[in-house]
Amino acid sequence: MQPETTARSAGVAALVALAVTDFLVMLDGLLVTVILPDIQRELGFSQADLGWVVTGYVLVFAGCMLLAGRIADLYGRRLLLLIGYALFGVGALLGGLADSAWMLIASRAIQGLGAAAMTPAGLSLLTVAFPSGRARDRALGVWAAAGSIGIPSGALLGGLVAGAWGWRWVILINVPAAVIGGLLALRSLEESKLPRAQRHLDLPGAATVTGGLAALILALTQLEPMLRGAPTILGGAAGFVVPLAVGILLLAIFAAIESRTAHPLVSLRLLRVPGIVRANIAAAGLPVGLGAMMFIATQYLQAIRGLTPWETGLTYLALALPVTVFSPVAARLLGWLGRRRTAALGFALQATGLLLFLTVGPDSSLLGTVLPAFAITGAGAPIAYIPVTGAAVEDVGDDSGLASGLYNTTQQVSNTIALAAMAAAVAIGSSAAESGGVATSVTVDGVRAGFGAAAVLALGAAVASLFLRREGAVTASAVRETTEQGREPELARAEP
The missing domain is CATH 1.20.1250.20 (MFS general substrate transporter like domains)
Structure with a gap:
């Protein structure tokens, strides 16, 4: 086989592995939404707590992505992607077997952490594997198609699986999917990371930005119920105002830390x-x-x-x-x-x-x-x-x-x-x-x-x-x- 053909085949395999990553993350975002009524009936969720099945995932997912992206650069992009797949699969397994409300919420948070690792690691691997220009544009086209198809597919697949086998299997199907995606990544992607001399993780910055983003997202999820007069996590307007204030404070502290540290999490x-x-x-x-x-x-x-x-x-x-x-x-x-x-x-x-x-x-x-x-x-x-x-x-x-x-x-x-x-x-x-x-x-x-x-x-x-x-x-x-x-x-x- 000619070297050019081998390189092209390796590029296609890498792109398939990365497209599967984006598809799976986007798919899971809507898989659970169609089964919330079934979950509420079986696990005894209150109406106020039911939203945490989605919110718990979103908080961890959005709050940890910036930190995950930096960890990928420092310690290995493929390594973090594989860790993300492992967390995603474990979270799905625990969620499918959950026998209580708190266990399901915790499992969704674990899945969110896995998705937070997979998403920036996958996109950064794509930018490394495909140079700027037409090759990257085509690769981004495949990546975009995979993720965008995953969004409506979540509603379609969730409804089909729930009707055939019940709500637990809607979550459990992520387990074999994570195994397959992880194996594809392991076989098709090459590791890339910064040289050892440049590996410095800003822990105070990591803690404040992750906490600040999570608090900000939590506040935003409470805005709509507050505006329509429904209960929030703290009963009323405080459910929006308190986490918003905490988020702004932590992000301000993060900005101050970044301006003084020699190795900031977000490099200027x-x-x-x-x-x-x-x-x-x-x-x-x-x-x-x-x-x-x-x-x-x-x-x-x-x-x-x-x-x-x-x-x-x-x-x-x-x-x-x-x-x-x-x-x-x-x-x-x-x-x-x-x-x-x-x-x-x-x-x-x-x-x-x-x-x-x-x-x-x-x-x-x-x-x-x-x-x-x-x-x-x-x-x-x-x-x-x-x-x-x-x-x-x-x-x-x-x-x-x-x-x-x-x-x-x-x-x-x-x-x-x-x-x-x-x-x-x-x-x-x-x-x-x-x-x-x-x-x-x-x-x-x-x-x-x-x-x-x-x-x-x-x-x-x-x-x-x-x-x-x-x-x-x-x-x-x-x-x-x-x-x-x-x-x-x-x-x-x-x-x-």
């Missing part, structure tokens, strides 16, 4: 890379389109249209299939339009799909309104994702794990904020439709209000994407040289 070198901050601002809009479809459209289809979870999952094929089709198209669009216009087009398409939902009613045609909205939003997702992700991990050098952790943390925090805003809009719109009282169910007006809020966020991301760093504008060596000399790096070439 990374933040000085041209375009990194702008890319993360644009990345904040990436979860909005698919998130709105999965959150608000699910309520519309089930609460208003009366579809079962299984039928709802089938409709999401209209969302998943365009993601698959347009992922390779997005890589080509980058060559024709450049990074900024391609990303703006992707966000604009998502906004268009979201705005179509402003026309829905209780008897609207699925073929005439809902499915086209799904298809347009699904097409826009990879078109926005690939250029923004490319900008967020370009020229980061040895900090690829940290850059991946920062990028994914940005998305998780923004996703929580966006969902809180959309949930509040749905609740307020539904309350207004019920003559100003507290909404007891989702209404069409609430759905329209939620999608309107999501469309505004998507359009804001489209504007932000117009300020992305121009593709290939500056090299890493130029950044280092000009930073040392105190000059701004010059553009090497402009995008079309």
Whole structure:
């Protein structure tokens, strides 16, 4: 076998292993949501505590990704990915066997920790394995397709498995999936990490940023129930205000630590890379389109249209299939339009799909309104994702794990904020439709209000994407040289 053929085969195997990682993490995000009523009945959850099955996962997942990305750089990206798979599988096993509410919540937290390790480690391995340019764009297209397909597949697969074998198997199927994914990673991926002399972990910074992010996410999850007058973890507004204050305090302490330590967790070198901050601002809009479809459209289809979870999952094929089709198209669009216009087009398409939902009613045609909205939003997702992700991990050098952790943390925090805003809009719109009282169910007006809020966020991301760093504008060596000399790096070439 020719060396070129061998290298190509190794690259394909590595990409498959990494795509499986993103698919599995995104899949699990919605697997559990469709079985919450069954879990509540069997394990005796109160309505207030039931949300912790999801919140426990999200808190650990979002809170630990930044730290996990840095650990990947320091001690091994493939090693951390394998540890993540192990934690993910163990958490799934414990969750499937849980006989009490606290055991299930703890198992979900373990799964969240595993996912927090897998996500930045996987993306950083991709950036190491595939150099900048067409090869990376194509690889990001596959990565984007795998993750985006995993989101609606969670609802579809969860409903199917729960109907056939019960809710426990919805969680237990993650065990063999984690084993297979781990074996693929072990066989297909090469280890990469910083030299031993550069391995310094900022423990005070790690503790404060992880705690601060977790507290911030917790506060955001309490915003929607507080706004609609429902109980929070502390009974009322304190359930939002207290964790918010704690989160802000810890993040302020983290910033002070980072400014004084010789080996910060978040290196200023990374933040000085041209375009990194702008890319993360644009990345904040990436979860909005698919998130709105999965959150608000699910309520519309089930609460208003009366579809079962299984039928709802089938409709999401209209969302998943365009993601698959347009992922390779997005890589080509980058060559024709450049990074900024391609990303703006992707966000604009998502906004268009979201705005179509402003026309829905209780008897609207699925073929005439809902499915086209799904298809347009699904097409826009990879078109926005690939250029923004490319900008967020370009020229980061040895900090690829940290850059991946920062990028994914940005998305998780923004996703929580966006969902809180959309949930509040749905609740307020539904309350207004019920003559100003507290909404007891989702209404069409609430759905329209939620999608309107999501469309505004998507359009804001489209504007932000117009300020992305121009593709290939500056090299890493130029950044280092000009930073040392105190000059701004010059553009090497402009995008079309």
